[in-house]
Amino acid sequence: MQKRISSLPFHDTAEQAQKLDEVINGLKGQAGAVMPALHQAQDIYGYLPLEVQKKIADGLDVPLEEVYGVSTFYSQFSLTPKGRNHISVCLGTACYVKGSDKLLDRITQKLGIQPEECTEDGLFSLTACRCIGACGLAPVLMINEDVYGRLAPEDVDGILDKYRE
Amino acid sequence: MFRSNVLVCGGTGCTSSNSEQIIDKLNEEIKAQGLDKEVNVIRTGCFGLCALGPIMVVYPEGAFYSRVTVEDVPEIVSEHLLKGRIVTRLLYQETVVDDNTTKSLNETKFYAKQMRIALRNCGVINPELIDEYIAQDGYAALGKVLTEMTPQQVIQTMLDSGLRGRGGAGFPTGLKWKFAAANPADQKYACCNADEGDPGAFMDRSVLEGDPHSVLEAMAIAGYAIGATQGYIYIRAEYPIAVKRLQIAIDQAREYGLLGKNIFDSGFDFDIDIRLGAGAFVCGEETALMTSIEGKRGEPRVRPPFPALKGLFGKPTVLNNVETYANIPQIILKGADWFRSIGTEKSPGTKVFALGGKITNTGLVEVPMGTTLREVVEDIGGGVPDGHTFKAAQTGGPSGGCIPASLIDTPIDYDNLIAIGSMMGSGGLIVMDETTCMVDIAKFFLEFTVDESCGKCTPCRVGTKRLLEILDKITRGNGTLEDIDKLEELCYYIKENSLCGLGQTAPNPVLSTLKYYRDEYEAHVTEHRCPAGACKALTNFHIEAAKCKGCTLCARNCPVGAISGKVKEAHVIDTEKCIKCGVCMEKCKFNAVVKK
Numbered sequence: 001m002q003k004r005i006s007s008l009p010f011h012d013t014a015e016q017a018q019k020l021d022e023v024i025n026g027l028k029g030q031a032g033a034v035m036p037a038l039h040q041a042q043d044i045y046g047y048l049p050l051e052v053q054k055k056i057a058d059g060l061d062v063p064l065e066e067v068y069g070v071s072t073f074y075s076q077f078s079l080t081p082k083g084r085n086h087i088s089v090c091l092g093t094a095c096y097v098k099g100s101d102k103l104l105d106r107i108t109q110k111l112g113i114q115p116e117e118c119t120e121d122g123l124f125s126l127t128a129c130r131c132i133g134a135c136g137l138a139p140v141l142m143i144n145e146d147v148y149g150r151l152a153p154e155d156v157d158g159i160l161d162k163y164r165e
Numbered sequence: 166m167f168r169s170n171v172l173v174c175g176g177t178g179c180t181s182s183n184s185e186q187i188i189d190k191l192n193e194e195i196k197a198q199g200l201d202k203e204v205n206v207i208r209t210g211c212f213g214l215c216a217l218g219p220i221m222v223v224y225p226e227g228a229f230y231s232r233v234t235v236e237d238v239p240e241i242v243s244e245h246l247l248k249g250r251i252v253t254r255l256l257y258q259e260t261v262v263d264d265n266t267t268k269s270l271n272e273t274k275f276y277a278k279q280m281r282i283a284l285r286n287c288g289v290i291n292p293e294l295i296d297e298y299i300a301q302d303g304y305a306a307l308g309k310v311l312t313e314m315t316p317q318q319v320i321q322t323m324l325d326s327g328l329r330g331r332g333g334a335g336f337p338t339g340l341k342w343k344f345a346a347a348n349p350a351d352q353k354y355a356c357c358n359a360d361e362g363d364p365g366a367f368m369d370r371s372v373l374e375g376d377p378h379s380v381l382e383a384m385a386i387a388g389y390a391i392g393a394t395q396g397y398i399y400i401r402a403e404y405p406i407a408v409k410r411l412q413i414a415i416d417q418a419r420e421y422g423l424l425g426k427n428i429f430d431s432g433f434d435f436d437i438d439i440r441l442g443a444g445a446f447v448c449g450e451e452t453a454l455m456t457s458i459e460g461k462r463g464e465p466r467v468r469p470p471f472p473a474l475k476g477l478f479g480k481p482t483v484l485n486n487v488e489t490y491a492n493i494p495q496i497i498l499k500g501a502d503w504f505r506s507i508g509t510e511k512s513p514g515t516k517v518f519a520l521g522g523k524i525t526n527t528g529l530v531e532v533p534m535g536t537t538l539r540e541v542v543e544d545i546g547g548g549v550p551d552g553h554t555f556k557a558a559q560t561g562g563p564s565g566g567c568i569p570a571s572l573i574d575t576p577i578d579y580d581n582l583i584a585i586g587s588m589m590g591s592g593g594l595i596v597m598d599e600t601t602c603m604v605d606i607a608k609f610f611l612e613f614t615v616d617e618s619c620g621k622c623t624p625c626r627v628g629t630k631r632l633l634e635i636l637d638k639i640t641r642g643n644g645t646l647e648d649i650d651k652l653e654e655l656c657y658y659i660k661e662n663s664l665c666g667l668g669q670t671a672p673n674p675v676l677s678t679l680k681y682y683r684d685e686y687e688a689h690v691t692e693h694r695c696p697a698g699a700c701k702a703l704t705n706f707h708i709e710a711a712k713c714k715g716c717t718l719c720a721r722n723c724p725v726g727a728i729s730g731k732v733k734e735a736h737v738i739d740t741e742k743c744i745k746c747g748v749c750m751e752k753c754k755f756n757a758v759v760k761k
Contacts, residue, residue, distance in 0.1 A: 031478065032440070032460030039402065039441055066461070073462040073619070074443030076402050092364030093559065093595045094521030096609055102746055109724055109744075130446075130613070131364035132403060135521040136178040136215020136528050147181035153748055154722060 003072050004116050005079045010049040019044050020052065024059035033060050034070050038077055047078040075130075083118045083125035085163045088142045092131030099153075100139035104128055106153040107141075110160060123164070167205035169246060172222045174288065176211030176374050177367070177406055178528075179218040184208075186235050187219055194242040204246050210375015212288035214275055215528035217257060222270075222288075229270055231257040275526050278545055280507065282515050283331075283368075283491035284531045287375030292410050295417040298378040304423050306494035307382050310389055311431040319390040320346060325501035327513040328493070332358055332449070332486030333564065333590045334666070335512070335579040338493075341483050344473035345391040348481040353393035355384050355435075356477060356484045358454060359400035359407070362446040363562030364613070366593030368517040369487035371529055373400070373407035376491065377414035381424065381437060383490035386497065388435040391483055396437040399454050403444065411439060446563070446617035450665045451476075451484045453619070464621045465665035486591070488517055508534030512578035522559075522595035525550045535576040538568060542596060553598035557681070561590030563610045563617075564670035566677025567603065586677040588670070602699035603682040604689055608636040610674040618667065625668030628659040632675060639686060641702040642693040649686050653679060698760040701745045705761050708749075710735035712757035719749035719758065 023040045027033040037056050042048055048071050057064040071077045089104045108114055111124055118125040134140050137149025141159075148159055173179075173188050191206050212220050217231035221241070228251050230241065237255055244250045253261060259273045270276050281287075290297035298304070310319055323339030330336045345353065357380060361369040373380065384396045400408055415437055418424040426434045440458045447453045448463040455477045457463035476482025492514060496504045505513045512534040518541060521527050525547030532541060538558055542548065549555050557567040566587035568575065575581055579589050597606070611633040620626045635652045638644045656672035656679075663669045679686060688694050695703040708719070708728075715733040720726075727743040730736030738749070738758075750758040 032458055034460040035441070035443060035457070036460075039443065069462050070460070074445050076442075076444035093562065093593065093609070094365040094527070096364075097522040097595055097597055097601060097606075105744070105746055106724065129403075130362075130444075131367075133177050133361075133367040133370050134181045134215075135365055135367055135519060136218060137181055138521060138527070140181070149181055152751065153746060154752075 003079050005050075010051045012045065012051075016044050020055060021059075024056060028060060034062055034067055035074075038067070038071055042077060047081045049079075080116070081118070081125075083122050085124050085143055087124060087126045088129040088132070089115075089126070090130075090132050090134075090138070090140045090142070091128045092135065092138075094135035095131075095139040098138040100141070102153045103139055103141055103151055103156060106156045107160070110156065124160070167203060169204045170224045171204060171206045171246070172209045172224070172288065173206065174210070174212050174218060174220040175208035175292075175406070176215070176218075176371055177404070178211070178215040179220055180406065182219050183235060184219040187221070187233055187238060190235050190238040191242065194239050195246065198242055198247050200242070200246055207291045208293075209289065210287040210292050211284075211371040211529060213279075213284065213371075213529040213531075214257075214526060216526050220288075226251060226267065227269055228252075228267055229257045229260050230255045274547065275528075275530070275545055278536065278540055279531050280515050280533050281531050282495050282507075283372060283379075283488050283517055284375070284529065285495070286379065287371055287529075290376065292375050292377055293413050295378060295414065295421060295423075298376070302498060303378055303494075304382055306497035307385050307423065308429055309497060310386050311429045311433055316346060316390045316392065319386065319497070322497065322501050323390070323493075326496045326504040327501075327511075328489065328496060328504065329512060329579060330486055331488035331492070331516065331592070333561065333588065335589060338485060338489055341473060341485070342387060342390050344471070345393075345481045345483045348474050350481050352395070352478075352480050353391055354477045354480060354482040355387040355391060355393040355396045356455070356458070356482055357384055357396065357398040357490060358449065358451070358484055358486050359398055359404075360442045360449045360454060361401060361404075361487075361591060362449045362617075363564075363591045363593045365521050365595050366519045366562060366591045368519055368529055368592050370404050370407050372487050372491050372517075373404070373411055377407075377411045378418065379494055380411075380487055380490045381414055381418055383485075383493035384437060385424065385428065385435045386493055387483055387485065387490075389433055391481070393483075394434045394436070396435065397440050397458055397477070398437060399440045399442055399448070399458055401444070402441045408439065408441065415439070445619070446613070447619045447665070447667050450667060453665065454484065455482065462619070464619045465667070467664065488592070509576065509578045511580055516577070516589065516592055518592045518594045520546050520594055520596070523549050523553060523598040523601070524596040532577075534578045537574050537576050539573045541577070541594065542573070546596070549596060549598050553600065555596065556599050556601060557597045557603070559587075559595040559597065559606065559674075560593065561588040561670075561673070562593050563613045564588060564666065564673055565590045566673045567597075567606070567681060569681040571681075586673070586680050588673070600697055600699065602640075602695050602697035603678040603685050604636065604640055604695075605697075605699050607675045607678045608633065608640055611636055611671070614667065614671040618671075622662075622664040622668060624659045624662040625664070625671060628655060628663075629668070629671050631655060632659070632672065636675070639689050640695070640700045642689060642700075644686075644690045646687070646690055649679070649683075649690065704745060705740050706738050706743055706745060706747070706749060707759055707761055708736050708738055709757050709759060712755050714755055714757075716754070718752050718754070722748050722752045724748065 057067045140149040221230040453463040453465040472482045713735040720728040
C-alpha cells in the first residue's frame with residue numbers, strides 16, 4: 001500500500017517526549033519490540049513522524065530502515081497527522097455490497113478531500129478502512145470512536161454537521 | 166442469588182448501537198426502583214443475531230428484546246422487572262406466541278437449525294469473569310489432559326476427532342500437533358491466529374469477546390501436547406474490545422494458577438502473551454504472522470521448512486485459528502466419537518458463518534458441516550430482503566469465490582466448496598442479490614489484494630495489478646473479448662507461481678465469477694452494458710417524463726445540482742453533471758428515475 005508522508009514540521013511537548021522515553025526503556029532488549037513501540041508511539045503522537053521513528057531506532061538499537069520498513073508495511077501506522085475528527089468509512093465486503101462506496105463518495109464531495117487526506121482547517125481527515133467487524137450494521141462509518149450504522153448517503157450531511165460545532 | 170438476570174449483548178455490533186449506555190441506564194433504573202439486590206445485569210458476548218441489535222434477554226422468562234433503545238429501558242424495568250409484565254412490543258416478534266407468553270429462542274428459525282460448539286458460551290456468560298467460564302465446565306478439559314492423559318493421547322484424540330483448521334485451508338489439527346511434537350527443541354511455541362483479515366468475517370472476534378477463556382484453555386492443551394511452554398495470540402489492533410477482554414482473561418487465569426508455573430500441580434508450565442497486529446491481511450498467512458510477531462515486516466517465507474519444524478524465532482511452532490481452539494475443550498471432554506458424529510465424514514463438527522450483505526438476519530450462525538447453503542440463507546438467514554432475489558453467496562473472502570443460485574442446495578463442507586471453485590475461508594458468507602454486478606465484485610476483491618499484496622514475489626505483486634487493470638477496463642466498457650481470455654490465463658499463472666496463500670488464491674474471485682457469470686463479463690465487453698446496473702461508467706440515470714409528477718424531491722436532494730425542471734413539470738437529469746450516486750432514484754416516490 002502506498003503511504004503518504006507528512007511534510008508538516010514536527011513539534012512535540014516535553015510530556016510526549018518523556019512518555020516515549022518510558023515506552024522505549026520498557027521495551028529495550030525484548031525480542032520483537034519494534035511493533036509494540038510503534039503502536040504506543042502512535043498513541044502518544046497520533047501518528048509516526050520520522051523524528052519519532054529515529055528515536056525508536058536509536059533507543060532499541062535497530063537500524064532506522066528496519067523501523068521505517070515496519071511502519072510503512074502496516075496500514076494501521078500513519079505517517080501523516082490526523083484531523084481533529086477522523087472518519088473511517090468501512091469498505092469491507094458486507095458494507096460494500098450494501099453501498100458504502102456511496103457514503104464515501106458523498107463525504108469526499110462534502111469535504112473536498114480524498115481518502116488519506118485532511119481538510120485544510122484540520123477539522124476532518126478521512127480513510128477508507130477494511131471491515132471494522134460491525135457487519136450486522138452495514139453500511140457503517142466511524143468518526144473517532146463513534147460508529148454510525150445502517151446508513152444512507154443522505155445521512156452523511158447531518159452526521160458531519162454534528163462535528164462542526 | 167438474584168431472582169432475575171438481564172443479559173445485554175456487549176459484542177462490537179451491539180456496542181456500536183449503544184449497548185453500553187443501555188447497561189448504564191439499566192443499572193440506574195434498577196437502583197432507583199430498589200431492585201439492585203434482586204436483579205443482576207450481565208454484559209455478555211455476541212448472541213449472533215446482530216441484525217436485531219442491541220439485544221437484551223431477561224431470564225428466567227427468556228424474554229428476547231430486540232433493537233432496544235436507551236429510552237426503552239425505564240419501561241422494561243418498571244413493567245417487566247418490577248411488575249412482571251413482559252414488554253411485548255419490544256420482543257423479537259418470532260418469539261411471541263400470544264399476548265404475554267414467549268417461546269424459547271431455540272425454537273425460532275434463526276436458532277433452530279444451529280448447533281453451538283465454538284459459540285456455546287457466547288451470549289451466555291460474562292466473558293470478564295473466569296468463574297462463569299469455570300461454571301460451564303471451563304478448564305475441566307485442561308485438568309483432564311494434565312492429570313489423566315499423556316501428550317500422545319491428546320494428539321491421538323485430536324487425530325481421531327478429525328478436526329480441521331477453521332481458518333480456511335482445513336488442514337487436520339491433530340496432524341499439525343503431531344509434526345510439532347515430533348521435533349525436539351529447547352523451546353517450542355503454541356500460537357493463536359486471531360488476525361481475522363477477511364472483510365465480512367467476525368466469528369473469531371465474537372469468540373474472543375464472548376468466551377476468551379476457551380481459547381486460552383485450548384492453547385494450554387496444545388502446549389502440553391507438543392511440549393511448548395509459551396503461547397502468543399496475534400490479534401488485530403482493530404478489535405479493541407476483544408483485546409481488552411483477552412487481557413482480562415489472561416490476568417484472571419494467571420491469578421487462578423491456570424496459566425503460569427506448575428499448572429494443576431502437574432509440573433507443566435505455560436504462559437500466554439498478546440501481540441497486536443497492525444492491519445496487514447497477509448499476516449493471516451502463518452509464516453507471515455510469525456515474522457510479524459518477531460516485530461518485522463510481515464512477509465511470508467518459503468515452506469518447507471514448515472512451522473512445525475522451524476516457526477516462531479526458528480523454533481517448532483503450532484499455529485491454530487481461534488475457532489479451531491474454541492472447539493478443542495469440548496472434544497477433550499466429550500470425546501472424539503462425539504465430535505465425529507456431527508457434520509460430514511470428511512469435515513466433522515460445526516462451522517461458524519458470518520452472514521452479511523443482502524440478507525435479513527445478518528449475524529453469526531453455527532451449523533453442522535453439511536448443512537446446505539439454502540438452509541443457511543433461507544431458513545436461518547431469513548432470505549433476501551426488500552423483494553430482491555438471491556443471486557450468489559460469496560465465501561472465503563478475497564481468497565474465495567461465488568456460489569451461484571443454481572448451486573444453493575450444495576451441502577457446505579471444505580471439499581464441496583473447493584469442488585465448486587470457492588473455499589471455506591474463515592467463514593464470511595456475503596449474500597448478493599440481482600443488483601450486484603459480478604465483474605464489479607471481482608474488481609472489488611482485486612483492489613483489496615493489490616492493496617494487501619506484500620510485494621515479496623512478482624506473480625502476486627505485478628500479476629494482481631494487471632488483473633485489476635483488465636477488470637477496470639472491462640467495467641468501463643473498454644474491454645475486448647480477448648481481454649477476458651487474457652484475464653483467465655493470467656489467473657492460472659498467478660495461482661501456480663505465487664509464494665504464499667495470498668497470491669495463490671487471489672485470482673479465485675475472478676475465476677469463479679468467470680465460471681458462473683461469463684455472460685456478464687461478455688455483456689460489459691460486447692454490449693457495453695452492465696446487466697446489474699452497478700458499474701457507473703456503463704449506467705446512466707434518466708427520468709421518465711410520463712411518470713414524473715414534478716415534486717422536485719430529486720432536484721432538492723441531488724448533491725451536484727444535475728436535475729432541473731419546474732414544479733409540477735417533468736424533470737431532466739443532466740448526464741454531464743450527474744455523478745451517478747443514485748440518491749434521486751432512492752428518493753423518487755413514483756419510480757420515475759430509471760437506470761439505462
